[in-house]
Amino acid sequence: MALQLYDTATRSVRPFEPLRPGIVTLYNCGATVQWHPHIGHLRGAGIVYDVLRRWLQYSGHEVWHVRNVTDIDDKILAKAAEAGRPWWEWAATHERSFADAYDTLGCLRPSIEPRATGHIPQMLAMIGDLIERGHAYAAAGDVYFAVRTQSDYGFLSGQRIDEMTQGETEAGGKRDPADFTMWKAAKPGEPFWDSPWGPGRPGWHIECSAMARSYLGDRFDIHGGGLDLIFPHHENEAAQSHGVGDEFARYWMHSHWVTMAGEKMSKSLGNILSVPAITAHTRPVALRYYLISVHYRSSIEYSRPALDDAAKAYERIEAFLVRAAEKADGELPVGTVPPAFAEAMDDDLSVPRALAVIHDHVRRGNAALADRDLAAALDLAAAVRAMVAVLGVDPFAEPWRSTTPGLRAGADGGALVAATGELLRDLLAERAAARAARDFARADAIRNQLAHAGFAIEDTADGPQWSVAESRS
Numbered sequence: 001m002a003l004q005l006y007d008t009a010t011r012s013v014r015p016f017e018p019l020r021p022g023i024v025t026l027y028n029c030g031a032t033v034q035w036h037p038h039i040g041h042l043r044g045a046g047i048v049y050d051v052l053r054r055w056l057q058y059s060g061h062e063v064w065h066v067r068n069v070t071d072i073d074d075k076i077l078a079k080a081a082e083a084g085r086p087w088w089e090w091a092a093t094h095e096r097s098f099a100d101a102y103d104t105l106g107c108l109r110p111s112i113e114p115r116a117t118g119h120i121p122q123m124l125a126m127i128g129d130l131i132e133r134g135h136a137y138a139a140a141g142d143v144y145f146a147v148r149t150q151s152d153y154g155f156l157s158g159q160r161i162d163e164m165t166q167g168e169t170e171a172g173g174k175r176d177p178a179d180f181t182m183w184k185a186a187k188p189g190e191p192f193w194d195s196p197w198g199p200g201r202p203g204w205h206i207e208c209s210a211m212a213r214s215y216l217g218d219r220f221d222i223h224g225g226g227l228d229l230i231f232p233h234h235e236n237e238a239a240q241s242h243g244v245g246d247e248f249a250r251y252w253m254h255s256h257w258v259t260m261a262g263e264k265m266s267k268s269l270g271n272i273l274s275v276p277a278i279t280a281h282t283r284p285v286a287l288r289y290y291l292i293s294v295h296y297r298s299s300i301e302y303s304r305p306a307l308d309d310a311a312k313a314y315e316r317i318e319a320f321l322v323r324a325a326e327k328a329d330g331e332l333p334v335g336t337v338p339p340a341f342a343e344a345m346d347d348d349l350s351v352p353r354a355l356a357v358i359h360d361h362v363r364r365g366n367a368a369l370a371d372r373d374l375a376a377a378l379d380l381a382a383a384v385r386a387m388v389a390v391l392g393v394d395p396f397a398e399p400w401r402s403t404t405p406g407l408r409a410g411a412d413g414g415a416l417v418a419a420t421g422e423l424l425r426d427l428l429a430e431r432a433a434a435r436a437a438r439d440f441a442r443a444d445a446i447r448n449q450l451a452h453a454g455f456a457i458e459d460t461a462d463g464p465q466w467s468v469a470e471s472r473s
Helices: 039-058 074-083 087-104 116-132 204-216 227-243 275-279 284-292 304-327 339-346 351-370 374-390 414-436 440-452
Strands: 004-007 012-015 023-032 062-070 136-139 142-145 180-185 200-202 219-226 248-255 258-260 455-460 463-468
Touching: 004 248, 023 039, 023 087, 023 204, 023 227, 039 062, 039 087, 039 219, 039 248, 039 258, 039 275, 039 284, 039 374, 062 116, 062 204, 074 087, 087 275, 116 136, 116 142, 116 180, 116 200, 116 204, 116 227, 142 227, 180 204, 180 227, 200 204, 204 219, 204 227, 204 248, 219 227, 227 248, 275 284, 284 304, 304 351, 304 374, 339 351, 339 374, 351 374, 414 440, 414 455, 414 463, 440 455
Parallel strands: 023 062, 023 219, 219 248
Antiparallel strands: 004 012, 136 142, 142 180, 180 200, 455 463
16 A cells, blocks of 8 residues: 555545655754753654655655754753853754764754754745735734634644643733744844844744745645644644745644653653663664654653663564574675565554564564575565664664674674674574473573673573673663
């Protein structure tokens, strides 16, 4: 079947058809660079849309991917002032922190990553157009969008105007509490840009309307972001763009939160977990696997045991591919994804079902290796490599290759890896024979011997699995 995506605007799963055959235009809201990112940020702004992009590319599409950076904002100014640092230096520091985290988790870099401060002229032009059309008004240096002038306002969130709260500090010039700010008059000591309404800076929502239009035109395929952005941010973006006559986004995607103790992960609640904090004890590739293992429209309740379970599941995939590569003298091609995997991904990116297909192939591949059916094992391994590549967790590809146990010895695994594998298989076979003969002292001695050499052994339904032991804190 063709790709189907859940569209927030219609509250339904819809067949996806790009505006232009072979090209998909994607805009997803990136970081407001007020602080270092936590894993909730990375899931909502990075990994979900990275998997979408990889699947679209595998399916034959070119993807024009825009992910913005909000580098001017009330919170940025407040935190920079508290720290006694220039606002622009504070924003740039945390923008780099986000970039490092995206790279750490293997996210492809977007086609372009525009900053809000680099697009003030486009914002001013859009605000002026909205005023001329009667959708906005100026008051004491501020400019507001008049919500009740936009007939479809509320289509995305499903909220009624009289029940909405914009989350803004009320100002004297606002005519209606439902209206929202597009241009903020400068306060003493704040950065500002000149405008027809006086010196000031842009509101949050106008940034994305102007930047999406600048790079993707007056209509584009997909707009994505975290669930918490549906209202007010995305509702207000759409109102502004529709107000100037743009069709704007044709599909709206929203990813759910990462939670702790049932609460959305956020700095204000103090329940954040940074990428460096987690990767101090868990490999980045395992963290990525964990964050994609739950459907993007479902929340993830973070816990260390759940993360460790995900890491072990990934290591089973990794160990099978390494063993298959040994049999192939270190060369393991990337095959094609099986139909069941494609069906899962086309069904609104059902990654949990796709992972089940991967693990089924791993089980069959391990059985084929045990039966010395090398041709079948290598066919299954090539398919597994294709599938994990789509999900961005291929242990033979960058940035994971240098951390994959068994591939560290050489560019392609090499002769040393192959020889090590043969020795391990002999020892594991001897251990299996000892266990069968109930000679548990000898079996334990072999396990201890391997542990001393730096190998971990796990007894599974598919037989013993080995990996290079990692220190865990």
